[in-house]
Amino acid sequence: MRLVKASVEDVETIRTISIETFTETFAADNTAEDMERYIAHAFHTEVLKKEVQNPDSQFFLAFLDEELAGYLKINVGTAQTEDRGPHCLEIERIYVRKAAKNRGLGKLMVHHACEQARILNLGVVWLGVWEHNKAAQTFYEKLGFQTVGAHTFVLGDDVQKDLIMERNVGRL
Numbered sequence: 001m002r003l004v005k006a007s008v009e010d011v012e013t014i015r016t017i018s019i020e021t022f023t024e025t026f027a028a029d030n031t032a033e034d035m036e037r038y039i040a041h042a043f044h045t046e047v048l049k050k051e052v053q054n055p056d057s058q059f060f061l062a063f064l065d066e067e068l069a070g071y072l073k074i075n076v077g078t079a080q081t082e083d084r085g086p087h088c089l090e091i092e093r094i095y096v097r098k099a100a101k102n103r104g105l106g107k108l109m110v111h112h113a114c115e116q117a118r119i120l121n122l123g124v125v126w127l128g129v130w131e132h133n134k135a136a137q138t139f140y141e142k143l144g145f146q147t148v149g150a151h152t153f154v155l156g157d158d159v160q161k162d163l164i165m166e167r168n169v170g171r172l
Contacts, residue, residue: 001062002062003109015048017068017071034157037157056077058074058116059073070096070109072113075090082164087124089126106139123169124166124168130161137165145165145166145167147163
């Protein structure tokens with residue numbers, strides 16, 4: 001397993017794997033219309049290009065046995081999807097292909113995000129997880145995250161609730 005920092009040249013790869021993994025994870029629990037609307041906006045090439053070029057965001061492509069298996073997106077400062085303060089790093093996306101799940105890749109990505117927070121001398125890593133995604137909540141709890149609140153996540157026209165989970169990582 002390895003992570004490689006992505007660049008603007010990787011935008012189409014990020015777009016393709018975003019659509020694939022998001023659909024695998026959430027299509028069964030949401031309407032096709034809401035999925036289509038969300039994907040058309042969130043994973044539009046120009047939107048992803050701006051995200052990759054944002055100096056307060058970083059993307060890391062995840063490889064398993066030399067095959068692209070997913071990616072990690074982290075945010076600091078104003079790139080965070082919610083203002084959690086200057087001492088925080090957000091894990092906005094951990095997207096893993098279905099065939100690569102349960103092989104340690106998600107754990108590697110969380111540990112990488114925590115290490116990035118330490119390098120930046122930030123004390124907290126946080127993320128939002130859908131209130132109905134119990135498997136993801138359990139996964140994050142096992143890695144030391146605790147639920148500290150909630151926020152709104154809009155999928156197409158559907159207003160949903162994400163739980164905000166955070167973990168103290170200690171500063172350098």
